[in-house]
Amino acid sequence: MEEQEFISTGELPKAAAKPQDIAGGKAKAVVKFINVSEIMPDPQKTPKLFKTEDLARLALDILENGLRNPLALLCYSYKGEERYRLLSGEKRFRACLLARITRVPCTVIYPLDAKNNKQELIMPPRDYFEEARIFAEAINRGLYTEQEIAAKAGVKKEEVYSTLSLLVFSEKEQQILKDYCIPCNIAQKLAIMDIHTRKGFLESITHGTNIAAVCAKISEASSMPSSQHTKFRINNTGFFFNSVNHAVETMREGGVDIHCDTKETDISTIMTLTVPKNDNVPRGT
Numbered sequence: 001m002e003e004q005e006f007i008s009t010g011e012l013p014k015a016a017a018k019p020q021d022i023a024g025g026k027a028k029a030v031v032k033f034i035n036v037s038e039i040m041p042d043p044q045k046t047p048k049l050f051k052t053e054d055l056a057r058l059a060l061d062i063l064e065n066g067l068r069n070p071l072a073l074l075c076y077s078y079k080g081e082e083r084y085r086l087l088s089g090e091k092r093f094r095a096c097l098l099a100r101i102t103r104v105p106c107t108v109i110y111p112l113d114a115k116n117n118k119q120e121l122i123m124p125p126r127d128y129f130e131e132a133r134i135f136a137e138a139i140n141r142g143l144y145t146e147q148e149i150a151a152k153a154g155v156k157k158e159e160v161y162s163t164l165s166l167l168v169f170s171e172k173e174q175q176i177l178k179d180y181c182i183p184c185n186i187a188q189k190l191a192i193m194d195i196h197t198r199k200g201f202l203e204s205i206t207h208g209t210n211i212a213a214v215c216a217k218i219s220e221a222s223s224m225p226s227s228q229h230t231k232f233r234i235n236n237t238g239f240f241f242n243s244v245n246h247a248v249e250t251m252r253e254g255g256v257d258i259h260c261d262t263k264e265t266d267i268s269t270i271m272t273l274t275v276p277k278n279d280n281v282p283r284g285t
Contacts, residue, residue: 189222
C-alpha cells in the first residue's frame with residue numbers, strides 16, 4: 001500500500017490556516033498539515049481498545065473520502081523542534097496509521113504566556129518511560145526526593161515508586177511496550193513481576209496474541225500473592241545515597257536519634273550509620 005497525503009477538500013481553507021485565539025486568549029489554534037510520525041499519543045491516557053475491523057473500516061473510509069475532521073494536537077518542544085501530542089481523535093489517528101498516511105490536517109494548539117503573549121512551547125514527557133527517567137535523574141542528582149516529586153506532580157509517593165519501577169525494563173523491552181501501546185498501569189504491574197513471568201508476557205505480546213487479553217492476564221496475575229519480588233538494578237550511587245539519607249530523615253522525624261556520616265577517600269565513600277541500641281546508647285554499623 002502506498003503512503004498517501006490528502007484532505008477531502010483538496011486543500012486547507014485560507015481562514016483555517018490563520019492562528020485563532022482560543023481559551024480566552026490563553027492559547028492560539030491553527031489548522032495545518034502535520035507529519036503523522038511527529039504525533040505522540042498522550043502517555044498519561046490509557047490507549048482505547050478498538051476492534052480491528054472497525055479501524056480497518058475507518059481507514060478505508062479515510063482513503064476514499066479523506067479525513068473529514070482534523071486531529072486536535074497540543075504543540076510542545078523537543079530538542080528545540082516542534083512536536084505534537086494527541087489531544088483528541090485517537091481512533092482517526094490509529095486509522096491513519098493503519099492506512100499508512102504520512103501527513104494529516106490537524107488543529108494545533110499553542111499555549112501562550114499570558115504576561116507577554118508569546119508562544120510557550122511546553123515539554124511533557126513523550127511516554128511513561130521518559131517520565132520515569134526524568135524522575136530518576138532528579139533523584140540521582142539530589143534535586144528532589146520521591147516525596148517532593150509526588151507533591152509537585154500531585155500524586156501519592158507510591159505512584160512515583162510505580163513510575164520508577166518501569167526502569168527495570170531494558171531498552172528493547174521498553175520499545176516493545178511502546179510499539180504495542182501497552183497502557184502505563186499494565187506496564188507498572190508487569191514491572192513488579194519476577195523476571196521469568198515478565199519475559200513470558202512480553203513474548204505473548206510480540207507473538208501476535210490479542211493485546212487486550214494479555215493485558216487482562218497481566219492485571220489478573222498482578223493481583224495474585226507471590227513470594228518473588230523484582231530485583232531492581234541501581235546504576236547510580238547517587239540514587240543509593242539519596243535513598244539512605246531519606247530513610248534516615250524519616251526515622252529521625254519519628255523520634256529515632258539516628259545519624260549518618262560519610263567520609264570520602266580516593267577510591268570510595270565510607271558511610272557510617274549510628275543507631276541507638278538501648279537507652280540511647282549509640283551503635284556504629
